[in-house]
Amino acid sequence: MSLATSTQAAAPRLKKPSWKDPRLLVGILLVLASTAGVVALVGSADQTTEVFAVDEAIPLGTPVTAEDFAVVPVRLGDVEESYLPAADGIPDKAVATGLLRKGELVSRSDLGTADELDRKPVGLRVDDPLPSGTQAGSRVDVWSSMPDEQSGFKEPRQILSGAEISELTIDESVLGATRATEILVLVEDDDLSALLSARSNGAKIAVVLNPAAGS
Known part of the structure; x- marks a missing residue:
């Protein structure tokens, strides 16, 4: 065999990735997981809750109903549990437990009953x-x-x-x-x-x- 022939050893051919290749499957899963995480993050950041807001100032002890408030969509995040969802309505015989100022969101502690004052x-x-x-x-x-x-x-x-x-x-x-x-x-x-x-x-x-x- 000549020297030229000996140095021209056949180079290994690259194989086309197979669907059965575990590395390809892992890569696809990582891409899907990353995409799902971004979608979930954007969705949670854009999530709003409808709560009550004060239309006009309401003195302490004033009986209130849902008609006394406006409904506004807001992003509350971790403090969502502190506020009263508009979907729950206003409790029966509720009164203002303090001065409710115009424009404020209505928290759960802002409402109570007359005997609690x-x-x-x-x-x-x-x-x-x-x-x-x-x-x-x-x-x-x-x-x-x-x-x-x-x-x-x-x-x-x-x-x-x-x-x-x-x-x-x-x-x-x-x-x-x-x-x-x-x-x-x-x-x-x-x-x-x-x-x-x-x-x-x-x-x-x-x-x-x-x-x-x-x-």
Whole structure:
């Protein structure tokens, strides 16, 4: 045999992959698994849940039904269980357990029954202008001055600390000469006696904004 012949050994031919080749099957499975994972990820990221949202501010203790809320689709992720699905509706005899602000989503803890409330709304008339920025949800200290035959009113004393305003209405006269504000403050049972006594005995009521109380 010549040298040329000996160096031209036949090169091995590449075989066409067979469907029975385990490497090919493993590769196909990996591609399919990767594709399925991407589809699942995109699908979960785009998943929304319809929940209730507050149309207009609702004070504590107000009875509510589904008609009082809007239904909006949102992505809640891990906190989905904390909110009330619109598909479940509003429980019978439900009331707001706190001030529900316009635009907020309704969580499960925002609704309860009347006998679960630990604070009660009490109406007060305030003749002096309220501090700038006071609104529903603001925290205020309430002061009262009892009537005094000699000097008009006694020295003011604080009867509530950090009370939450649940509703606020400004009442102006026709000519605009007088202006008073009607507020509902949320009061615990232990504080009701002092507040109701001041109100029923003609005390002058004043409120002082206390933003630190709500922090």
